[in-house]
Amino acid sequence: MNFLRLGLWLSLLILSGPIQANQGIRVLLPSAEAHFRFAGVYAAYKLGWYQKAHLQVELIHQADVHPVQEVVAARVDFSFMDTRLLWYRLHNKPVVALASIFQRSPYILLGLQHAEKDLALRLQQGHSLPLATDLYPLELALILRQANLLQTLRLEKLQATYQPLSTPGWQALISQQTQVISAWISDAPYRLLQHDAQAQIWQPPALDTPLYADTLFTSERFLQRSPQAVQAFREVTLQGWRYAVANPEQVIDWLLQDAPFLVQRSREHLRYEAQHLIPLMQLGWHEVGETQAKYWAQIAREYQSLGWIQDKNLQALQGFVFSQQTDVEQQIWVRLRPWIFASALGGFLLLLLLLYVLQANYRLRCEMRRRRDVEEALRQQAQSDSLTGIYNRGFFLERCRHQLQAWREQAPKDRLGVLVMVDLDHFKAINDQYGHPVGDEVIKKVAHQLQHALQPPELVGRLGGEEFGLLLSVKNLDEAVRWLHAQQYQLKTDPLQLEGQSITISFSAGMVAVQAQSLANLLKSADDALYQAKRHGRDRVEIFSG
Incomplete structure (x- = not known):
C-alpha cells in the first residue's frame, strides 16, 4: 500500500509538477477589523511561513461579502465560516471543510441585566432576533430550543426573517433599540464593559461533541486543481495558530503595527479576544484545527432535528471533510485515469513514463528533505522564545504538566518539586534609561544564567516580558531559597x-511547593508570593503560605 501511495504521488508530479513557486493564494477574512480570531493566519503570514511553503498569500479583509459565494465563484481560494458551512454543503454548494479553528462555538445571545432577566420575555416582546445574516447559526438555534422559543419565534426553517439594525448590535442594546442580540463572546461583551453596562449572556448548551466555528474551507474545484497547495496552506495555517496560542502578545503587536488600513482595536480589546477565544480552540483531547466527519454528521443530525434539512440532503456529507491523504489520492486517481488507459497502447509510452518516474523520484526526495528541515525549524520556533532561546510560555507550561504528572505517578525519593515565578526588578527603568536593546540583553543574561544553573528534570521558561518560570527539584524549600539567593548574588x-555601562540586575521571586494542586493553582500561588516579594521591597524571595 505504501508503494502504491508513493507511486500515485510520483505520477501526480509527472502530470502536474510540484507546487508552483510562489503560487498565488487569495484568502478572505470576513471582517473589516483586525480580529484576534484570525491570529494564526497573521502569524504564519508575518513569519514568512507561507512564502517558505511557496505560497504567495494575499489577505483580503471584507465584511460585506458572503464567504461561500466568494469561494464557490473562485474570486477567493479560502475563507472561514461557522456550522452554516455544512448547511450550504447540504444545499449543493461544493465546499470542503479543511480545519476547524474553534472546537467550541463563540456565538452567544446577549442582553442587559437592567432589563427583564428572562430570555423568553425579552424575545417575545418583538418576536424577532437581530442578526447580521440571513441564516440562523445552529448555536443560536440550540439556545432558543433550550429556552423552548423556537415555535414562539416561528423559526421553522434556517432562512428566517431577521430584524436589521441601523447601528451595531451592542449600541442597539445600550440605546434600547432592541432587547437581545446575537454576538461573539469575544466582542460585544467587552464593548458593553467599556460603557459600564452589565451584560447577561446565554451560551449554547454543552454538547458531548465539538460545535465547530471558523472552519477553514475551500471549493471542490480548487482542491481538484491544486491539492498540494491546499494541503500546504492548511498545514502552515495551523502551525501559525499554534504559534499564536503560545505567543499572543507578539501577534497582538503585529495586529497593532502592521494593519493600519483596518478598523483598529485597542490592545486591551485584542487581549480580551485572545483570553476568550484561545480556550475555545481545544476541547478535551481535540487539537486546534481538528475537524472530523463523524462530528459533522452529528451536527447535521442537529439540523435535521430542527427540521431544517431532509434525509435526501445528507448524501452531500460524502467528501465534505478534507482528508490529507484520502482526498489527495482521490484527485490523483482522477488525473491518472486517461494515462492508465493510454499506457496500454504501447510500450513506448510505458518507457517514457518510467523515465519520468526516475526523474520525479529524485525531485521528491529533495522536496521531502527540504520539508523535514522546514518542519524542524517550525517546531523549534513554536517551542522556543525568540529572544532568549529558552522555552516559551506555552511549551514551558506543557513540559510542567508532563513533569508534574510524572511526579504524581512516581514521587522521587527525598525530593520536593517547587514552582517559582521570577520577575526582574525596575526593568521599565532600565528600558527607559538605556533603551530596549539593552533591556533585551538584560533578559538574555538572566535567562542564560538560570538555564545553566539547572539540572534535569528542572525547567525554565520565559512567561512574557521580564517574567520567568522555574520548576525546581530540591530536598526542601530552604534549599530552593538558597539556590535563588545564589542566583541573585551572582547577578549582583x-x-x-x-x-x-555597568548595569546591576536584581529580581524578585515567589515560590510554592508542588503537592496535589493543579498547574493553574500552582501558578496562581507562585504569582501571589511574587506579588508579596515586590510589595515588601523587591530583590527578595517569598514562599507562598496559603
Missing part, C-alpha cells in the same frame, strides 16, 4: 557590561 556581583 557580575553586572552586565555593555558599551561602557
